Amino acid sequence: MTILVIVEHDKGAIVPATLNTITAANMLAEPIEALVAGDDIKQVADAALQVASISKVLIADSGEYAHHLAENLAPLIQQIAPNYTHVFAPATTFGKNIMPRAAALLDVMQISDIIEVISQDTFKRPIYAGNALATVQSSDPIKLITVRSTAFDAAEASGGSATIESISGTGSSQLSEFESSELSGSERPELTSAGIVISGGRGMQDSANFAMLENVADKLGAAVGASRAAVDAGFAPNDYQVGQTGKVVAPELYMAVGISGAIQHLAGMKDSKVIVAINKDEEAPIFQVADYGLVADLFDAVPELDSKLS
Amino acid sequence: MKILVPVKRVIDYNVKVRVKQDQSGVELNNVKMAMNPFDEIAVEQALRIKEAGDADEVVLVSIGPTQSQETIRTGLAMGADRGIYIEAPHETEPLSIAKLLARVADQEKPGLIICGKQAIDDDSNQTGQMMSAFLGWSQATFASAISLTADNAIVTREIDGGLETIKVKMPAVITVDLRLNEPRYASLPNIMKAKKKPIDTLTAEALGVDITARLSILKVEEPAVREAGIKVSSVGELVEKLQEEAKVI
Numbered sequence: 001m002t003i004l005v006i007v008e009h010d011k012g013a014i015v016p017a018t019l020n021t022i023t024a025a026n027m028l029a030e031p032i033e034a035l036v037a038g039d040d041i042k043q044v045a046d047a048a049l050q051v052a053s054i055s056k057v058l059i060a061d062s063g064e065y066a067h068h069l070a071e072n073l074a075p076l077i078q079q080i081a082p083n084y085t086h087v088f089a090p091a092t093t094f095g096k097n098i099m100p101r102a103a104a105l106l107d108v109m110q111i112s113d114i115i116e117v118i119s120q121d122t123f124k125r126p127i128y129a130g131n132a133l134a135t136v137q138s139s140d141p142i143k144l145i146t147v148r149s150t151a152f153d154a155a156e157a158s159g160g161s162a163t164i165e166s167i168s169g170t171g172s173s174q175l176s177e178f179e180s181s182e183l184s185g186s187e188r189p190e191l192t193s194a195g196i197v198i199s200g201g202r203g204m205q206d207s208a209n210f211a212m213l214e215n216v217a218d219k220l221g222a223a224v225g226a227s228r229a230a231v232d233a234g235f236a237p238n239d240y241q242v243g244q245t246g247k248v249v250a251p252e253l254y255m256a257v258g259i260s261g262a263i264q265h266l267a268g269m270k271d272s273k274v275i276v277a278i279n280k281d282e283e284a285p286i287f288q289v290a291d292y293g294l295v296a297d298l299f300d301a302v303p304e305l306d307s308k309l310s
Numbered sequence: 311m312k313i314l315v316p317v318k319r320v321i322d323y324n325v326k327v328r329v330k331q332d333q334s335g336v337e338l339n340n341v342k343m344a345m346n347p348f349d350e351i352a353v354e355q356a357l358r359i360k361e362a363g364d365a366d367e368v369v370l371v372s373i374g375p376t377q378s379q380e381t382i383r384t385g386l387a388m389g390a391d392r393g394i395y396i397e398a399p400h401e402t403e404p405l406s407i408a409k410l411l412a413r414v415a416d417q418e419k420p421g422l423i424i425c426g427k428q429a430i431d432d433d434s435n436q437t438g439q440m441m442s443a444f445l446g447w448s449q450a451t452f453a454s455a456i457s458l459t460a461d462n463a464i465v466t467r468e469i470d471g472g473l474e475t476i477k478v479k480m481p482a483v484i485t486v487d488l489r490l491n492e493p494r495y496a497s498l499p500n501i502m503k504a505k506k507k508p509i510d511t512l513t514a515e516a517l518g519v520d521i522t523a524r525l526s527i528l529k530v531e532e533p534a535v536r537e538a539g540i541k542v543s544s545v546g547e548l549v550e551k552l553q554e555e556a557k558v559i
Binding site: 010067069070071074092093094096097098099100101102103104105107108109110111112113122126127128129130131132133134135136137138139140173174175176177178179180181182183184185192196220228231232237238239244245247252253263264270273274275276287288289290291292293294295296301304305308309 | 321323326327329336348403404405408427428430431432433434435436437438439440441442443444447448449450451452454464467468469470471472473474475476477478479487488489523524525526527528529530531532533536538539540541542543544545546548549551552556558559
């Protein structure tokens with residue numbers, strides 16, 4: 001048995017969710033190899049070699065993998081997957097895009113978004129926005145799995161001693177092309193791996209008011225998130241969204257400001273260690289999951305919080 | 311051009327789901343069902359493309375128990391032209407669904423397939439990508455903007471770091487995200503009209519697809535319930551609790 005982990009990377013660095021995925025793969029206590037596919041990826045490959053618990057790094061350094069297009073990456077995974085019993089990838093937009101396509105090419109039913117590895121063929125995953133947990137057993141010869149990063153610790157990024165092997169590309173499908181991207185590029189920690197997250201909801205009333213949360217976030221070293229209502233209203237960009245269909249976070253501290261607490265939002269943050277809710281509506285459902293609730297107008301409470309942290 | 315839109319019948323997103331006592335699944339009896347919200351967005355987008363003159367027919371497909379035909383009717387009432395219903399167990403997996411849809415696409419030859427990025431029941435987020443692979447078509451997932459040219463679709467995708475725009479060759483499979491559009495409500499005249507629109511019935515056997523499950527569900531359980539904590543009376547007390555009691559700041 002050998003396991004393959006697909007490495008997600010961006011701007012020459014391994015995306016943190018990959019390290020959580022490696023921990024999930026490591027639960028099976030079998031050798032782990034990693035695939036780094038991209039264009040000009042020496043830096044990422046070097047970083048992957050350092051990761052503890054990886055025995056070999058496969059490098060597919062070729063132009064067709066430059067923008068992680070699924071039509072080009074899926075055939076590469078299809079080609080090498082038969083050498084493995086399991087293929088793991090993070091359940092990020094990267095993993096969600098490429099893995100089902102590879103699974104179909106292999107005629108395998110993917111196991112999405114696992115939160116627990118029970119045995120080599122049995123896994124636990126949330127369904128219905130986390131309102132139920134399903135334990136599923138796969139009968140496929142190769143298991144293709146995406147991993148919810150918040151359910152597993154990050155693997156050690158150093159101390160490894162993997163070997164390296166170059167593999168040739170599978171060519172371009174000519175089906176799709178990258179045009180452009182508009183990335184938020186914040187200096188703050190990444191939402192899904194931040195230790196503290198402060199999120200705003202519809203109660204923020206305006207995008208300009210998110211600056212109040214950003215000030216608090218900068219004092220705490222926190223990431224800033226938002227509810228779907230706030231993103232839909234244009235108060236915050238899409239990549240801030242925490243919830244069933246946005247990002248799932250589980251920080252040490254989650255602060256929900258002006259968020260009522262729809263089940264779709266709770267699905268994205270209810271595994272946080274400590275939850276704080278600030279809302280002027282004392283009946284808001286968010287208080288049912290909050291460790292510390294403050295019934296107050298956020299326009300008074302947030303500036304006061306900001307000054308108390310100074 | 312014809313647009314194919316797969317639609318799924320799921321528990322209404324406002325309903326709090328209950329796990330069955332015997333842990334075999336969630337309770338579906340006497341629970342309000344509705345079209346998967348992402349599929350509503352897909353139907354809306356297909357209708358807008360038709361209304362803009364870039365498509366001439368919108369065909370809905372639903373796979374599931376008999377009542378899935380009601381979900382097709384909902385989409386027909388929004389304005390779609392006709393439906394195709396394939397009978398299958400409620401639990402049919404994305405891999406099988408994608409195979410069935412690919413066979414329907416072989417027959418119908420649409421120029422575009424638009425579907426929801428995920429169903430809010432099993433949260434798998436697989437069907438569109440798998441269908442695209444079976445057809446050998448391009449894929450554009452998590453779309454928040456779509457524009458069509460003669461041979462291509464330009465699609466803006468919601469990704470973890472922000473937004474990405476790609477150009478995909480037609481025919482394509484596009485899976486839609488929340489912010490693509492706001493679905494319309496069906497008007498009463500359109501609801502009446504929808505009752506006369508045709509729904510064809512197909513079977514997995516006739517399509518030559520084996521829908522045997524690869525995953526068996528061993529158990530479905532309730533997650534641990536989080537207990538409500540305490541209310542603090544002031545920002546000062548909150549900061550003190552976070553520093554002294556929870557020790558998280």
